[in-house]
Amino acid sequence: MGKEITMDPVQEWGDESDDGVLYSVTLRRIPVEQSQGSFVQYKTIKVRSVKAATLERLVSLLLEPGTDPHFTTVFLSTYRAFTTTQQLLEMVLDRASSFDGNNNDDNADQTGSGVCKSTLSSLLSLWLGEFSEDFRDPPHHSCLLALRSHLRRDLQLRWLCLHAEKLLRSFSASESCCGNQFSFPLSGQEVENYSSPGRWDFLTFPSRDVAEELTRLDADLFVKAIPFQCLGCVWSQRDKKENKHLAATIRATISQFNSVTNCVISTLLRQPAPPPVRASVIEKWIRVAQECRALKNLSSLRAILSALQSNSIFRLKKTWAAVSRESLSIFEQLSEMFPGENCSLSGCEILLQSPGCGAVPYLGTYLTALTMLDSALPDTVQGGLINFEKRRRECEVLSQIRQLQGSCLQYKLNDHPEISSWLRSYKRLSERESYDLSQEVEPPVDSYPASTGTWNHRTLAKKMIWLLTGSEGPGSKSSPDLVSLTSSGSNGSETEDLTIPSSPRRAKHMVRPWALSGSSRDVCHDAFSSSEPSSPLPFPHPLQHCRSASMTSLPVYNQQIDDSCIVRVSVESSNGNLYKSILLTSQDKTLSVIQRALQKHNVESVRSEDFQLSQVLPGGKELIIPDKANVFYAMCTSADYNFILKRRRGHKTPPTPTAGWKK
Structure with missing residues (x-):
């Protein structure tokens, strides 16, 4: 039977092939000019768009x-x-x-x-x-x-x-x-013989001036960013040894983001001070974040919020207890703009509502969306034809980037050289260094086990939950230390990934560490429940796109949608956890998942049969996936979608990925 033509103005009709090109056919109903004696009001036209070729x-x-x-x-x-x-x-x-x-x-x-x-x-x-x-x-x-x-x-x-x-x-x-076209404004390098005012002079800088300087630096780098370098097929290759200079414009923007985060943490931990003084610094950064929001600079806004929500700052109960209620209210309102791990594009609507004003987005939003598109859609279809429909969807995201780059030219900001010099004066801290300094500032109630090794993701998250709630539920989902674009790394000092310092999984209503100075019962109704310690933490929000309805069914992390989902896989190694995201469908068998994961990690000269795939479960447990199983149905959907590849017994030491950069 033929298809029924409806009264909808646009109707998808199907696909048709013509001389090596696969077209998507749409019927459009358009009004026609009325002539005397004519009763025809509309006509239907056939529109073809290239789908593959x-x-x-x-x-x-x-x-x-x-x-x-x-x-x-x-x-x-x-x-x-x-x-x-x-x-x-x-x-x-x-x-x-x-x-x-x-x-x-x-x-x-x-x-x-x-x-x-x-x-x-x-x-x-x-x-x-x-x-x-x-x-x-x-x-x-x-x-x-x-x-x-x-x-x-x-x-x-x-x-x-x-x-x-x-x-x-x-x-x-x-x-x-200039030999190096793409400079790093806040490189994290400590300035030699720095003679400007001391650390606490940050409190004397007007909040608006600090926000303007951050916005000026962010906008200058964002305008230079080459949109093509954001594509998942390009960005995912940056960690290969031969690609250490790949996507230089994006690396520069990301280095700026990480340096702002480091600067916020350093101002709070570098020198000793009583809790009220540190609280005044937090309040100052919240005011700067508020000014960044007014300037529509979501990049520095997110960097500041990420630093304040990091483990090393978030755990300072005495400091947060001294922060004013007004500042805390503003802090929570700003934090609600970035609700989940999957970096929803909905925040872009705020920027695009006023096209005549300057705007700097959080670049990680677009990198995540493009990476998921690259993972979800194949490069070729029907016997090797280039999937041009995939390129259309990618172009929708790239077009938003170009539009925002044009908006950056609308900024008319003053230069503040003294603030710029002050921002450059802080040496980069690794995540472990930040956490050690935080423990010196406010020692933990119970000492943690002495260890010279790096805290792994799961252990550190559990310790933070225990510290904040007094319970360590074995069923709770733990969050990774670093929330990056598609993966997590154990080193917070990396400059080539947008890394958000480790923090407890944030719910719609955040845990208020300032309420912990009295009793842990004050926070049991926020995000972590002391009465039900084993209840799982909230799931991250699924990826949402504000511009394209065709992108709303894309797979997301930690949620199975339309027989597919995004999972993260690491390879057991001695250099910490390194996660890579891959698309998992209802048709994928264990060996094919292992093979794709090894390719993503750039592990060469090995056989997929030599590895075993396991899902990481709460409480340090693992679910071993059988070799001939369908991973989509064999996995535990109530736990994080995190997997690990391990060499089978009797084989040599696990290989180390050939990557030159950590994710």
């Missing part, structure tokens, strides 16, 4: 008129996920040249040649203007030189040659004046 057909569609108006932008935004700039440029120019070579003197062919030239001109203009970083290839910029040479020989395109030459001069000038 071979590379050759995608390139040919770039030069064909009448293609989907968004096709070229989506292609140029994401093509480096499946080809290179050099290969694409060669294919485009070869196709344009072959069209000219086949042209003869009849009018039809001349018209076709003109249309092709017009389309090629528009394509190259957009490429050179909006995606100029594709041609940056120091020191010779061979692709840009090749394009300039071609443009010089074509009279109809010679006007673009001036654009290419200007771009070449710009690249050369930027490389000659």
Whole structure:
């Protein structure tokens, strides 16, 4: 039976193939101009959008008129996920040249040649203007030189040659004046012979001035960020040894975020002070965070909140008890903007509501969304066709980044050099160093076991729950020390990941450490219940997208949706826990999951049969997944979706991933 045409203005009709291209077909009902005696009010038109195709057909569609108006932008935004700039440029120019070579003197062919030239001109203009970083290839910029040479020989395109030459001069000038284009404003390096005012002069800085300086630094770096480097297929490869310089613009932005977090922690722990003084510093940072919110700087806002919610600061009961009620109320309101681990895009709505104002987003939101898209959707479909629908969804997120980059140009902020110098004056602290200093400031009620090793995720979370509630429920879910983009690492001093210092799992209503100075019963109704110590902590919120309804069913961590979910897998090793996120479907068997996890961890020259997959359960227990099991159904859904790969007995020491960077 045929499909029934409904009265909806837009109706998905299905897919159809045509000469190596898979199209998604949509029927649209549009009003027609009324004529005398006509009773027709609407007509239905058929709209085709590219869903998948071979590379050759995608390139040919770039030069064909009448293609989907968004096709070229989506292609140029994401093509480096499946080809290179050099290969694409060669294919485009070869196709344009072959069209000219086949042209003869009849009018039809001349018209076709003109249309092709017009389309090629528009394509190259957009490429050179909006995606100029594709041609940056120091020191010779061979692709840009090749394009300039071609443009010089074509009279109809010679006007673009001036654009290419200007771009070449710009690249050369930027490389000659600064070797490292992407500086790290708050590098965490301690400034030698620093003679500015002391640590507590932070209290004398106006909160607005501090927020403005943070926003200026954040905006400068965010504008330089290359959106393509945020794609999951690029960002997930940064930890390989040969990719240590990959995504430099994103690394710089992330280093700034981590440095702000470190600065907040350092101001509270570096020097001895009584609780009321430390409380005044917390209140000051809360006011700075409030000003960042007013400036729509979600990056520094989240960095400050993350530092104040870290284990090393969160546990200071005496300090929090001295913080004013007004500041605590503001702190909770600001914290509600970032409710869960999965980094919902809903916070972007706040930024996009006023397009005329400057705005700096929390970049981790987009990195998480793009990483999940990359994990959830295949690169190819139907026998090797490039999944262009995946690239459309990725482009939706990249378009938001570009829109926000444009909004950053709206900022008119004053420069505060004394604050900038003060921000640079703090040496980076590792998470262990921060926690040790925190224990010196306020020693724990009961001493923890003496150990020189790094606290693992589960043990540290349990100790914090025990400290805050007086109970250590064996059924409670523990949170990782570092909430990063798709994984967790044991070292808080890494500068290449957006790391949120370890903190107890935050519920809708946070635990109030300032209420703990009297009795632990004051917090039993907030997030951790002392009457039910074994009840699990709240689940993180699922990923939500504010711009695309088509993205609402994507898999998320810790929740099974539509026969799929995101799980995190680590490899047993001596260098701490390192989690990688992978997509798990209802069809995945144990060996295939092990193989994909080893690939994600860049573990080479091993067999998946040599490993055993186990799910990490509360109380230090593990659930061993049988080799022939369906992992989706064999796993325990009431526990965190965290797994670990271990070598089977009788095999050698577990391999160490070849990654050069920790997640």
